[in-house]
Amino acid sequence: MLTWMPELKGRSLMRMTSFTDEEMMNLIDLAAQLKARRAAGIRGDLLHRKNIALIFEKSSTRTRNSSIIAARDEGGGAEYLTRPDIHFGKKESVKDTARVLGRIYDGILFRGFRQSTVEELAKWSGVPVWNGLTDDYHPTQIFADLLTVKETFGSLRDCTVAYVGDGRNNVANSLMMGCAKAGVRYVCCTPKELWPDEAVLAEAEAVAKRNGVDIRVFSDPKKGVKGANVLYTDVWVSMGEEAKTAERIKMLRPYQINMDLMKATGNLDGKLMFLHCLPAFHDFNTEVTKDSGALEVTDEVFESKYSKVFDESENRMHTIKALFVSALCDRAAL
Ligand code: CP
Ligand code: NVA
Numbered sequence: 001m002l003t004w005m006p007e008l009k010g011r012s013l014m015r016m017t018s019f020t021d022e023e024m025m026n027l028i029d030l031a032a033q034l035k036a037r038r039a040a041g042i043r044g045d046l047l048h049r050k051n052i053a054l055i056f057e058k059s060s061t062r063t064r065n066s067s068i069i070a071a072r073d074e075g076g077g078a079e080y081l082t083r084p085d086i087h088f089g090k091k092e093s094v095k096d097t098a099r100v101l102g103r104i105y106d107g108i109l110f111r112g113f114r115q116s117t118v119e120e121l122a123k124w125s126g127v128p129v130w131n132g133l134t135d136d137y138h139p140t141q142i143f144a145d146l147l148t149v150k151e152t153f154g155s156l157r158d159c160t161v162a163y164v165g166d167g168r169n170n171v172a173n174s175l176m177m178g179c180a181k182a183g184v185r186y187v188c189c190t191p192k193e194l195w196p197d198e199a200v201l202a203e204a205e206a207v208a209k210r211n212g213v214d215i216r217v218f219s220d221p222k223k224g225v226k227g228a229n230v231l232y233t234d235v236w237v238s239m240g241e242e243a244k245t246a247e248r249i250k251m252l253r254p255y256q257i258n259m260d261l262m263k264a265t266g267n268l269d270g271k272l273m274f275l276h277c278l279p280a281f282h283d284f285n286t287e288v289t290k291d292s293g294a295l296e297v298t299d300e301v302f303e304s305k306y307s308k309v310f311d312e313s314e315n316r317m318h319t320i321k322a323l324f325v326s327a328l329c330d331r332a333a334l
Helices: 021-039 062-073 094-104 115-125 139-153 170-182 198-210 242-255 259-264 309-328
Strands: 051-056 077-082 107-111 129-131 160-164 185-189 215-218 230-233 273-276
Touching: 021 139, 021 170, 021 309, 051 062, 051 094, 062 077, 062 107, 062 309, 094 107, 094 115, 107 115, 107 309, 115 129, 129 139, 129 309, 139 170, 139 273, 139 309, 160 170, 170 185, 170 198, 170 215, 198 215, 273 309
Parallel strands: 051 077, 051 107, 107 129, 160 185, 160 230, 185 215, 230 273
Antiparallel strands: none
16 A cells, blocks of 8 residues: 555645655655556556646756656656747746646646746646746755665665755755755755855754754865765756856866765765766766866766666656655545
């Protein structure tokens, strides 16, 4: 029997605080159960006749494909809608689009720029709306990250996650709160210019305190990562910030995750993994890195035994499926 969470039925996910700590942990457990079911060859019908609209203003490989296959695996459907395809925000307001799509679909996943857009969709559509990344937050990513840490180490207990890079982007904001909610120590290694936003930090610190852990911010990455079990990074320039590329590369070069930094954890022979939400600039093979070489992580670390990035990216699918199932499925179907 799968974990049933009646309290998540019909719920939207705007940011990490949309769910209680317990709801988040239950969702991660449900994802692990759904993963095991799929590995056993079971494609169920938990989302039978459920249709999900995927509104994407920004590019995506993992979130888009995870959502489509999550729905399809369980007998549902998903339609990919980009800004140029629909009238969204051009000929038609977000509010009107929300009311139209809410009459047609059972849920909406949104990826785009403004946090206010996903909130407006949730306010007016009348169906569950999930944030698949905005400029401010990336909550579905963090469910997959926590699942990956839990399945690799067996538990989230006594764990320190050190995030190294742009300390105030969408992934960093959500990871900080996700760790706080899960009772995982969080360290952010980032230059002063990119320290977490004060309000976002204060909110996460209050949750961390309640769960008996702390959050620390360091400018010196070697000091910050000491004792860490997870080294996590993200791109130095998020989607929409391309104009800042040269400045960020200069600023964040000392924050690259390489073997020296992995060694600085003191855990090379112990509990240690590398995570990255992906896509990652770890080699010379992309349009962006053909001249600069590796950016936020070296190929050596990315391809090492510590790297769990493909487990993490697979877990996007299982956790998004858990999100859809918990919001849309009836108990009778379980
Ligand atoms: N990690 C992540 O959200 O990947 P995509 O941009 O490919 O969806
Ligand atoms: N911070 C990155 C995450 C990509 C998944 C971005 O917003 O581009």
